[in-house]
Amino acid sequence: MAEVEMDPELALGLFEEGATLVLLGVPEGTELGIDYNTWQVGPRFRGVKMIPPGLHFLHYSASNRPDRGGEVGPRTGVFLNLKPRDIRLARWDGAEEDLDFSNSQEEEVERVRAGLRDLDRFLGPYPYGTLRKWVSLTDRMTEEGVRSLQPLSGKICAFAQVLPELALRHTQDRLEQNLPSYDSECHSMQEGLERLPKMKQRPGTEMRFSEIPKQNYPEGATPAQITRCSMDLSYALQCVIDRYYKQDPQQILGELQFAFVSFLIGNVYESFEHWQKLVNLLCRSEEAMQRHLSLYLNLISVLYHQLGEIPPDFFVDIVSKDNFLTSTLQEFFSFAAGPDVDATLRKRAEKFKSHLTKKFRWDFEPDPEECAPVVVELPEVVTLD
Template identity: 75%
Template sequence: MATVDMDPEVARGLFEEGATVVLLGVPEGTELGIDYKSWQVGPRFRGVKMIPPGLHFLHYCSSNAPDRGGETGPRTGLFLTLKPREILLAHWDPKEEDLDFSATQNEDEVGRVRAVLRDLDPFLGPYPYEVMRKWVSLTDRVNQELATRLQPLSGRVCAFSDVIPELQLTHTKDRDEQNLPRNDTECQSMKEGLDRLPRMKPREGTELRFSPIPRQTYPPGATPAQITQCSLDLSYALDSLLEKHHQQQPLNVLGELQFAFVCFLIGNVYEGFEHWKRLLALLCRSEEAMRQRRDLYLGLIAVLYHQLGEIPPDFFVDIVSQDNFLTSTLQDFFQFASGPGVDGTLRKRAEKFKAHLTKKFRWDFEVDPDDCDPVVVELPDGVTLD
């Protein structure tokens, strides 16, 4: 780990007041990082020191020995909220290829580590303060309570989901009942083979616990006109999500947007990107909410400003259709933000953000939408257009 050039007095203060994560037994060559920076572990590594108090994301990838190819495994991470002068202690579990933090609960063992902390200093890498501002800008809406609620019950955010079959089919009779091929049965096409594979589900406790995006965008008993309106303006669906999952703190939905983005950007979890897309679309296409929730949308602009600076602009382009889902989503947002009843400060902030994105990414938000395209809505059972 590289050292950080800073004033000796500042460094001494950070060493005394900053938190320390002591990681013992981590194999050489393991990729390990905190927040927005990662390193390859060397033979002298024993942890990270001078960590500023607050929320952090510790992440790591196990690695084969060089004589076995030196390949790294999928990334695993966990969110930590650290206090001043706190010491977290973990041992590497070679069988699970994971960090075991149970030693942190042993006050005697932590006390022994604290007593020799100065002796450990040469083996502790300093927190990368050069990326601290960027990390804070990406997570300033995420607190430990929210992170704990959203991360898997296992406490680990894993790049690849741990999945198991929905049904345990151990006998030929079981496979026949599910229309699955026997070992001696050949499929006639790839589609047939994929269709006949066992259905999989995440292992209990390993799935991210994002707030489900409402499937029904209209209230019960809605008329066809109301259904159409609620399909164009998703405010009812947004209000439903906020009431169910963020009732006490509606602005926590911005923290969830940041949490999903960090899980994708740093944790390499594609599910995080998919949830970020769906949640962003819900927020950007809620016209009435934009008039009613000024602070939420001012916060959304600030969150997006920092997030969009971290990903190349062509990342959002669909490789099949060449459409940029983000420009179409934000086009709706900017259109609604310029509408009647929107707070003047929000309108001006949206105009500046639009100009910033147009200049930086050359995204065109002025293309006229095809208003002639029909809007397809699903009617509830028993409702007709007669």
């Protein structure tokens, strides 16, 4: 990790009040980072110092013999809520290729604290140049919110950890489940796929996102209500708020940020899919814009910072798939321009629309053909004389 030039007085204050991560035994060549920054671990690395108090995301990927051009493994991350002068101690578990925070004893942490100045030369400073960007992506997230959304294991893994639903180790086990034995001849790819064991995600490693209703309308709804709830998702959004965020509806923005960061930095594709669902739910809820004004004023700010971080290499291709963002935001801007919408929200939405049009050259104007009435051709009626 490269040293960062910093005002000496500021550096001293950060050293005294900032948090410290002491990470022992991390193999040389491991890819490790915190928040928006990633490095390759060198031989002297022992951790990160001068970390500003607050919520941070530590992430790392094991490397397979980097001295011989080995590949980097999938990313694992953990959210940490750090206090002023906090010290967190973890050791590298070579068998699991993972950082273990669980065995840190209070006495050992205090010994580390007492010898912190001697350890200083082995600690890399937190890169403050990207702190503002990190805060803008996480300012709605809370420690409690993260705890409720992340896996019970506390670890966020880029690839799902799976186990076979049934332990079919022997031929007899497969015969009892009416499955062919492994040594029998396979005649097609489909047959080969059917022989593979069914997998399930390892308990405790699943993300715990809010469940979005599959049915957008209330039970017993009339056809007119079903049509309205399909065009305006406010009912489904209110169901999510009532179930998960009744005390503070704005906390759904924390979940939106958690999903975005888990994908952007944690590389969890499931998180992108959930972010996409939340954006769709929030942007297509016209009635909710009047009911939850402050939520929507802050939603624009959250989306502004998130869309500003779309990397041009891979993320923009995913976002552009099926024109998801432009079509979703087109509806949002259309709803926000309505006469019953608060003037402040209407003005802020218009500025956001202009910003996106200028930056990405996205066209949010509706296609005239989409607005034209749909002509339904009825089948010819044959009468019997």
